[in-house]
Amino acid sequence: MVSIKDIAAHLGVATSTVSKGLNNATDISDDMKQKVIAAAVELGYTPKRKKISTGKTEYAERKVCIFIENMDYENKDQFGYDLILGFKQSATLNNWSVDIIPSSLSARTTSDYDQFMLMNQYSGAFMIGFSMHNDYSIQFSKTRIPTVLFDNYIPGNSKVGYVGTDGNEGLELAVKHLYELGHTKIAFLNGAKNSMVSVEQTAAFKNAMKKYDLYVDSHLLESGYYVPDCAKYHVPKFLDYGATAIICASDLIASGAISEVTKRGLKVPDDISIIGYDDLPLCLSLSPALTTIRQDRLSLGKSAMILLKCLIDNVPISKSILRPELIIRESTGKCKS
Amino acid sequence: MVSIKDIAAHLGVATSTVSKGLNNATDISDDMKQKVIAAAVELGYTPKRKKISTGKTEYAERKVCIFIENMDYENKDQFGYDLILGFKQSATLNNWSVDIIPSSLSARTTSDYDQFMLMNQYSGAFMIGFSMHNDYSIQFSKTRIPTVLFDNYIPGNSKVGYVGTDGNEGLELAVKHLYELGHTKIAFLNGAKNSMVSVEQTAAFKNAMKKYDLYVDSHLLESGYYVPDCAKYHVPKFLDYGATAIICASDLIASGAISEVTKRGLKVPDDISIIGYDDLPLCLSLSPALTTIRQDRLSLGKSAMILLKCLIDNVPISKSILRPELIIRESTGKCKS
Numbered sequence: 068m069v070s071i072k073d074i075a076a077h078l079g080v081a082t083s084t085v086s087k088g089l090n091n092a093t094d095i096s097d098d099m100k101q102k103v104i105a106a107a108v109e110l111g112y113t114p115k116r117k118k119i120s121t122g123k124t125e126y127a128e129r130k131v132c133i134f135i136e137n138m139d140y141e142n143k144d145q146f147g148y149d150l151i152l153g154f155k156q157s158a159t160l161n162n163w164s165v166d167i168i169p170s171s172l173s174a175r176t177t178s179d180y181d182q183f184m185l186m187n188q189y190s191g192a193f194m195i196g197f198s199m200h201n202d203y204s205i206q207f208s209k210t211r212i213p214t215v216l217f218d219n220y221i222p223g224n225s226k227v228g229y230v231g232t233d234g235n236e237g238l239e240l241a242v243k244h245l246y247e248l249g250h251t252k253i254a255f256l257n258g259a260k261n262s263m264v265s266v267e268q269t270a271a272f273k274n275a276m277k278k279y280d281l282y283v284d285s286h287l288l289e290s291g292y293y294v295p296d297c298a299k300y301h302v303p304k305f306l307d308y309g310a311t312a313i314i315c316a317s318d319l320i321a322s323g324a325i326s327e328v329t330k331r332g333l334k335v336p337d338d339i340s341i342i343g344y345d346d347l348p349l350c351l352s353l354s355p356a357l358t359t360i361r362q363d364r365l366s367l368g369k370s371a372m373i374l375l376k377c378l379i380d381n382v383p384i385s386k387s388i389l390r391p392e393l394i395i396r397e398s399t400g401k402c403k404s
Numbered sequence: 405m406v407s408i409k410d411i412a413a414h415l416g417v418a419t420s421t422v423s424k425g426l427n428n429a430t431d432i433s434d435d436m437k438q439k440v441i442a443a444a445v446e447l448g449y450t451p452k453r454k455k456i457s458t459g460k461t462e463y464a465e466r467k468v469c470i471f472i473e474n475m476d477y478e479n480k481d482q483f484g485y486d487l488i489l490g491f492k493q494s495a496t497l498n499n500w501s502v503d504i505i506p507s508s509l510s511a512r513t514t515s516d517y518d519q520f521m522l523m524n525q526y527s528g529a530f531m532i533g534f535s536m537h538n539d540y541s542i543q544f545s546k547t548r549i550p551t552v553l554f555d556n557y558i559p560g561n562s563k564v565g566y567v568g569t570d571g572n573e574g575l576e577l578a579v580k581h582l583y584e585l586g587h588t589k590i591a592f593l594n595g596a597k598n599s600m601v602s603v604e605q606t607a608a609f610k611n612a613m614k615k616y617d618l619y620v621d622s623h624l625l626e627s628g629y630y631v632p633d634c635a636k637y638h639v640p641k642f643l644d645y646g647a648t649a650i651i652c653a654s655d656l657i658a659s660g661a662i663s664e665v666t667k668r669g670l671k672v673p674d675d676i677s678i679i680g681y682d683d684l685p686l687c688l689s690l691s692p693a694l695t696t697i698r699q700d701r702l703s704l705g706k707s708a709m710i711l712l713k714c715l716i717d718n719v720p721i722s723k724s725i726l727r728p729e730l731i732i733r734e735s736t737g738k739c740k741s
Contacts, residue, residue, distance in 0.1 A: 383703060
């Protein structure tokens with residue numbers, strides 16, 4: 068374990084100076100503070116936790132944070148809500164406190180993230196909604212801070228783990244359901260093209276189609292974005308090419324697909340079956356109610372905290388993957404053509 | 405939650421009879437006991453835990469078990485030892501007791517496993533060393549008992565999870581290391597042909613070779629078994645076809661490969677580099693000391709218990725996968741041909 072003394076020796080300064088730097092004291096220069104933090108990160112220093120007394124028991128304060136970006140979470144209809152709730156529930160059970168940081172992570176240098184975490188005495192973080200730009204990839208592939216990514220994977224760094232839902236099993240459940248209803252011309256409207264999860268979902272869709280001996284028509288396979296609006300750019304082509312069912316990479320996309328199909332005078336599911344992904348509360352208020360591949364967001368949040376605790380305890384889990392579930396409602400029916 | 409009353413109503417008997425059946429009492433017939441257990445399994449009954457008092461605190465006794473088959477674990481040189489130790493460490497932290505059941509699981513009917521677990525009041529089990537015969541696959545795909553499998557995956561049952569080490573990352577570390585040493589003719593001697601993990605390892609080896617633009621010669625790719633002796637059947641052919649390096653699917657296989665190469669007057673690593681898999685204590689006593697892909701068995705055991713606890717708490721994790729690490733010792737060196 069690296070101590071304050073080691074940092075002091077490395078910098079050739081007094082241990083009191085290091086202590087001031089790490090505790091964000093006001094009576095040292097910003098320049099020295101930066102040097103102390105930079106050396107602490109470089110040497111792999113882990114701050115000691117503050118002791119908290121609750122009357123009977125004394126325990127070390129331990130806190131973690133959630134960085135969230137590109138994702139709504141303020142009300143319970145939104146994807147991030149249960150994700151955060153599950154994480155907090157699991158953290159509270161273990162006496163960890165959780166801060167939410169709803170902003171872009173600055174990534175000016177490759178050690179910015181570690182410095183931020185160290186200065187704020189966070190033991191680890193859960194990253195939600197980030198797309199892995201190069202900046203982030205570099206930071207996360209080098210970080211020494213236990214970090215859990217939602218739907219993103221970083222090879223080679225045992226301090227970073229990934230939680231997500233098994234897309235292979237999810238797409239297979241969806242294709243199997245449609246296959247059993249007699250559909251063969253099945254379209255897949257995926258989310259953002261370059262994210263890791265989209266690449267995996269496309270492969271998973273192809274695998275599932277292959278498993279049921281169904282032909283993957285390249286005209287029936289498109290990438291959009293995780294918003295309803297993207298449906299209008301792709302659904303017309305799917306219809307032109309004879310699709311009788313559309314699997315969408317999110318419920319929001321599926322809601323757009325239902326609108327688009329309905330606008331053209333077709334009926335769901337009589338003329339075309341539609342399946343979503345996520346099982347947001349929205350599914351029940353759509354007309355017809357949406358058949359979807361459920362991601363258990365509460366469990367995803369819980370497993371993120373459980374994984375983060377493993378990483379903090381040096382159990383190097385790289386992937387913790389949840390089972391999806393197919394929730395059959397009214398938007399899928401027998402193929403009539 | 406299914407109660408004793410529900411079972412009694414289902415069978416049309418008194419609740420006291422059900423209670424006797426579930427508690428393995430001696431004053432009811434074996435036939436009735438079987439009926440009670442069968443109904444309990446069918447209805448999805450979970451037994452209440454016995455209360456245990458430790459003076460200050462009273463808590464429910466909770467116990468889990470480890471079934472182990474085809475794997476040695478009695479002394480710390482063996483693969484199973486740390487796996488069990490890690491599992492027990494994590495269980496003890498959570499006040500769970502662990503029984504080891506070192507025998508074949510009987511599999512006469514598809515509900516045998518559930519009946520056994522229920523009658524012995526186990527909350528869940530960790531299965532080590534099982535090869536997935538059809539009998540087991542059927543039982544595990546239907547079981548309602550939280551169950552963690554080592555190196556085996558069952559689709560579609562949210563009560564069953566899998567722990568293992570990421571073979572993709574492991575084989576990539578090995579191939580990268582050899583590539584950087586100038587090797588291009590790399591052989592892979594895999595374990596038992598039909599196990600899930602072997603199929604994945606072969607795919608992982610091919611992926612890794614592709615990533616470094618290396619040709620996969622089918623003569624340099626064989627399946628054996630996880631014992632040293634299998635090397636003698638395949639290593640001679642590898643040498644005939646010009647291999648300069650051999651990656652083995654276990655340290656035991658690698659120890660056999662070193663013997664075989666040495667017997668033929670060749671030197672490791674001067675003439676041929678050899679890499680193992682697992683990082684058993686044995687690696688250090690081989691001559692030369694074995695470069696290997698490390699599976700962190702203590703962490704695997706810990707993560708198995710953590711995953712089992714998730715399944716018991718209805719967090720449906722299907723896969724919990726650990727990072728491998730390449731441990732470079734003396735059995736790999738620069739390619740000279």
